[in-house]
Amino acid sequence: MFVGLDPNDINYVGAELECGMGIYCERRIFNKPTVAICPKGFGHLPLIVRWVDKPYGFIVINLSPEHDSPWVEAAV
Secondary structure, eight states: OEEEOOTTOTTOOSEEEEEEETTTTEEEEEOSOBOOOOOTTOOOOOEEEEEESSOEEEOOOOOSSSOOOOOOOOOO
16 A cells, blocks of 8 residues: 555655566556555565655555565566
């Protein structure tokens, strides 16, 4: 979850981010508050910060009692 920290503009993250999603690392670019829901084994890296105007929040929520983040090779 990526959120902005400006309470006067909740639709502004303050940065532009790029994330490679899935086995082919398809690029997703966003600059608004965004939630990425990734099932087990679904690749969601690299995360590239393209630019930053203001600090932003990044929150990870894991529903499992254990955290497991194995490296997954992309099929590129």
